[in-house]
Amino acid sequence: GAGVSQSPRYKVAKRGQDVALRCDPISGHVSLFWYQQALGQGPEFLTYFQNEAQLDKSGLPSDRFFAERPEGSVSTLKIQRTQQEDSAVYLCASSEGYGKNIQYFGAGTRLSVL
Amino acid sequence: GNSVTQMEGPVTLSEEAFLTINCTYTATGYPSLFWYVQYPGEGLQLLLKATKADDKGSNKGFEATYRKETTSFHLEKGSVQVSDSAVYFCALLRTGAGSYQLTFGKGTKLSVIP
Numbered sequence: 754g755a756g757v758s759q760s761p762r763y764k765v766a767k768r769g770q771d772v773a774l775r776c777d778p779i780s781g782h783v784s785l786f787w788y789q790q791a792l793g794q795g796p797e798f799l800t801y802f803q804n805e806a807q808l809d810k811s812g813l814p815s816d817r818f819f820a821e822r823p824e825g826s827v828s829t830l831k832i833q834r835t836q837q838e839d840s841a842v843y844l845c846a847s848s849e850g851y852g853k854n855i856q857y858f859g860a861g862t863r864l865s866v867l
Numbered sequence: 868g869n870s871v872t873q874m875e876g877p878v879t880l881s882e883e884a885f886l887t888i889n890c891t892y893t894a895t896g897y898p899s900l901f902w903y904v905q906y907p908g909e910g911l912q913l914l915l916k917a918t919k920a921d922d923k924g925s926n927k928g929f930e931a932t933y934r935k936e937t938t939s940f941h942l943e944k945g946s947v948q949v950s951d952s953a954v955y956f957c958a959l960l961r962t963g964a965g966s967y968q969l970t971f972g973k974g975t976k977l978s979v980i981p
């Protein structure tokens with residue numbers, strides 16, 4: 754079966770532009786996570802959904818970052834007025850749900866802000 | 868708060884050498900522990916996990932034992948191959964309060980030469 758799919762794989766934005774990153778989780782997975790991975794670092798947690806409910810957004814670095822999962826499947830991470838420090842790989846992961854703690858990761862979207 | 872510290876890389880080994888990558892953690896309660904691997908150009912893949920003290924996770928010749936007394940989860944392999952060249956991440960899963968976020972170390976890059 755298909756794994757976690759993210760698009761686009763690469764995104765170049767000019768400083769100040771808005772971007773939207775898409776994540777298609779594994780079919781049937783109720784939990785979805787976004788992480789940010791700066792160059793040479795480990796991934797850092799951004800936000801977590803269970804179905805359509807955003808249960809934890811404690812890792813979002815500013816109010817320019819917004820995530821949604823309106824139908825409990827596909828999720829979009831939106832970054833408004835991008836800054837150079839937003840350049841990173843954005844990883845999406847999904848898991849089967851409550852208590853099923855293996856997270857399966859997509860290949861990520863590499864965002865470069867010029 | 869929760870944190871993971873793993874040995875700095877890069878690590879360069881000859882084929883068939885013994886591998887150890889050290890990982891220690893700080894966490895409240897009893898987290899689950901993971902090793903993820905990232906091959907060039909690919910997403911994070913779960914390598915192995917352990918959910919309670921003294922558990923040993925193993926996969927593809929890699930092993931790690933959850934040591935509560937030393938708060939460690941060191942990764943070992945008896946004989947590495949060129950195909951093991953990748954970046955390895957140690958991680959812990961924090962559960963409770965409605966969230967399941969992974970906390971990662973910074974990663975250790977392994978290069979295996981023929």
